[in-house]
Amino acid sequence: DVKVTQSSRYLVKRTGEKVFLECVQDMDHENMFWYRQDPGLGLRLIYFSYDVKMKEKGDIPEGYSVSREKKERFSLILESASTNQTSMYLCASSLPGSGHTDTQYFGPGTRLTVL
Amino acid sequence: LAKTTQPISMDSYEGQEVNITCSHNNIATNDYITWYQQFPSQGPRFIIQGYKTKVTNEVASLFIPADRKSSTLSLPRVSLSDTAVYYCLVGDPSGNNDMRFGAGTRLTVKP
Numbered sequence: 001d002v003k004v005t006q007s008s009r010y011l012v013k014r015t016g017e018k019v020f021l022e023c024v025q026d027m028d029h030e031n032m033f034w035y036r037q038d039p040g041l042g043l044r045l046i047y048f049s050y051d052v053k054m055k056e057k058g059d060i061p062e063g064y065s066v067s068r069e070k071k072e073r074f075s076l077i078l079e080s081a082s083t084n085q086t087s088m089y090l091c092a093s094s095l096p097g098s099g100h101t102d103t104q105y106f107g108p109g110t111r112l113t114v115l
Numbered sequence: 116l117a118k119t120t121q122p123i124s125m126d127s128y129e130g131q132e133v134n135i136t137c138s139h140n141n142i143a144t145n146d147y148i149t150w151y152q153q154f155p156s157q158g159p160r161f162i163i164q165g166y167k168t169k170v171t172n173e174v175a176s177l178f179i180p181a182d183r184k185s186s187t188l189s190l191p192r193v194s195l196s197d198t199a200v201y202y203c204l205v206g207d208p209s210g211n212n213d214m215r216f217g218a219g220t221r222l223t224v225k226p
Binding site: 103 | 149150157158159160161164184188202214215217218219
């Protein structure tokens with residue numbers, strides 16, 4: 001089974017802090033994704049990565065950056081956390097071109113609260 | 116990006132069949148239709164994917180009419196454990212990463 005793990009289930013930070021959210025997958029997937037999920041808005045794509053050192057902006061990249069130094073690890077960085085970044089953050093990975101599915105496998109999520 | 120429209124919420128009772136319809140009027144030729152399920156405090160998980168006509172697996176069936184401008188996820192004989200949010204996505208799964216999650220449909224199954 002594919003396993004996607006996220007470094008923390010719950011995180012509390014203060015406004016202005018630099019925040020790192022880590023995601024690791026164990027299936028050698030090339031694609032990795034970061035989403036945030038807010039009530040009534042569903043999942044919104046922040047950034048994704050096709051391969052090591054590759055990154056693409058999603059729909060809401062402002063205030064975030066990412067790092068992919070190793071294939072299995074994709075980090076989301078909040079350079080200066082703000083209260084409007086309080087949210088559930090979900091990481092996912094997929095293997096492109098795997099038949100027709102390109103199924104995304106999700107981690108359990110990190111609930112971040114910025115005070 | 117193909118946009119999808121789903122009902123915000125639905126209620127059902129145990130043992131009933133539930134059909135959730137998704138509209139995707141601007142679906143492209145290479146696009147597939149994919150459904151995910153999300154339980155509280157978990158990430159979404161893949162349920163089913165199809166291109167046309169009907170697809171069935173152990174969890175659900177997916178019905179896609181000839182014009183492909185909509186699709187219906189069918190859950191047979193739901194139980195309380197099927198209470199979840201269901202997302203419809205449309206896009207090319209060949210690796211272009213153009214699939215997007217919307218707000219989903221919150222299904223509540225009552226006893």
